[in-house]
Amino acid sequence: MSQEHYDIAIIGAGPTGLYAAFYAGLRGLNALVVDSLPQVGGQLTALYPKKSIFDVAGYPDIVAENLVDNLHTQARQYEPTILTKTKIMSIDKYDSEFALHSEDGRSFSSKTILIAAGVGAFSPRKLQLEEALQWEEKGLFYFVQNPEVFHGSKVLVIGGGDSAMDWAMALADNSDLTVIHRRDKFTAHEDSVNKVKSSSATIKTFYELKSIHGTNGQVEKAVIFNNKTKDEETLEVDAILCNMGFSTNLGPIKDWGIEILNNAIKVDINMATNIEGIYAAGDVVWHPAKLKLIATGFAEAAIAVNNAKTNLDPKAHFFPGHSSSASK
Ligand SMILES: Cc1cc2nc3c(=O)[nH]c(=O)nc-3n(C[C@H](O)[C@H](O)[C@H](O)COP(=O)(O)OP(=O)(O)OC[C@H]3O[C@@H](n4cnc5c(N)ncnc54)[C@H](O)[C@@H]3O)c2cc1C
Numbered sequence: 001m002s003q004e005h006y007d008i009a010i011i012g013a014g015p016t017g018l019y020a021a022f023y024a025g026l027r028g029l030n031a032l033v034v035d036s037l038p039q040v041g042g043q044l045t046a047l048y049p050k051k052s053i054f055d056v057a058g059y060p061d062i063v064a065e066n067l068v069d070n071l072h073t074q075a076r077q078y079e080p081t082i083l084t085k086t087k088i089m090s091i092d093k094y095d096s097e098f099a100l101h102s103e104d105g106r107s108f109s110s111k112t113i114l115i116a117a118g119v120g121a122f123s124p125r126k127l128q129l130e131e132a133l134q135w136e137e138k139g140l141f142y143f144v145q146n147p148e149v150f151h152g153s154k155v156l157v158i159g160g161g162d163s164a165m166d167w168a169m170a171l172a173d174n175s176d177l178t179v180i181h182r183r184d185k186f187t188a189h190e191d192s193v194n195k196v197k198s199s200s201a202t203i204k205t206f207y208e209l210k211s212i213h214g215t216n217g218q219v220e221k222a223v224i225f226n227n228k229t230k231d232e233e234t235l236e237v238d239a240i241l242c243n244m245g246f247s248t249n250l251g252p253i254k255d256w257g258i259e260i261l262n263n264a265i266k267v268d269i270n271m272a273t274n275i276e277g278i279y280a281a282g283d284v285v286w287h288p289a290k291l292k293l294i295a296t297g298f299a300e301a302a303i304a305v306n307n308a309k310t311n312l313d314p315k316a317h318f319f320p321g322h323s324s325s326a327s328k
Contacts, residue, residue, distance in 0.1 A: 009110035014042020016282030016297035025078020041068035139219025172199030
């Protein structure tokens with residue numbers, strides 16, 4: 001089994017993992033960052049990309065997706081390997097290195113690990129329809145990285161949250177768009193909902209998907225129904241974009257031999273876990289002063305990476321020096 005070798009493997013590309021990747025680069029560490037989602041940014045990208053954040057130091061008001069872009073750009077200065085759609089299922093220790101094994105059978109070798117897994121691996125809530133699996137990626141999508149590929153198509157968007165409304169806004173003027181939501185209350189930002197409502201999109205509240213039909217491996221029709229009146233309608237569609245939220249699960253992490261307390265990883269003041277060489281930071285940790293915030297995740301990432309550095313090189317200083325003294 002061929003393995004790639006790293007100084008530090010960071011599990012999770014949320015704000016904490018991305019900042020840790022930057023910090024690892026600053027300290028001269030060869031870093032790997034993995035995330036189960038197709039995009040970086042953790043909760044910010046998955047749950048509230050268009051919302052303003054007001055409590056990140058130095059930014060009086062920054063939209064979540066812009067903060068993620070900035071963190072990504074900052075991290076990439078040091079060219080870490082960033083792999084999305086990579087969920088780590090298990091960890092082994094061989095001699096002085098850890099082996100991390102992903103759900104799709106890849107393995108990575110790293111001298112240290114930083115777990116920045118937030119509230120656990122995110123997975124999209126999937127349609128509870130028997131035939132849904134057969135249409136995944138054949139017209140039925142749970143993630144949309146580039147809505148432009150659906151321009152000019154007949155599209156059905158399902159959901160009432162921020163991501164569903166973001167997709168709808170991106171498609172409203174360029175496609176034949178219908179949006180269905182099982183309630184009449186939307187959890188998305190009011191401004192986004194209003195923009196979709198005032199667009200040419202058809203919005204149907206109290207509607208759900210009943211069945212999907214197609215031929216030659218491509219979705220062609222969606223049958224929707226009103227959950228109050230039970231009236232049914234058949235829509236001709238090229239694509240069904242479904243965003244009914246995400247479920248999270250610490251899942252496999254609980255089996256890695258790491259001490260868990262209050263459904264989180266117990267760390268000491270160095271962000272060290274009970275296993276030497278494995279650190280944790282961000283929402284996934286528990287310590288007596290824990291606050292589940294972006295700001296604290298950043299600080300914990302810096303502490304964890306500086307400790308990983310001295311673990312790898314006992315002669316290195318724990319204090320990294322001031323970044324303002326470094327040359328570009
Ligand atoms: C609606 C909302 C609004 C918020 N507003 C604010 C705010 O204004 N200010 C603030 O400070 N905080 C806010 N927060 C909280 C903030 O988003 C979190 O504190 C922050 O996202 C934690 O970052 P993280 O990187 O530790 O974890 P996350 O953002 O949860 O990222 C963890 C990543 O790890 C990945 N992962 C987990 N397990 C695995 C695995 N086994 N293999 C691979 N990948 C894995 C996940 O897929 C995820 O992408 C808000 C949260 C929500 C839900």
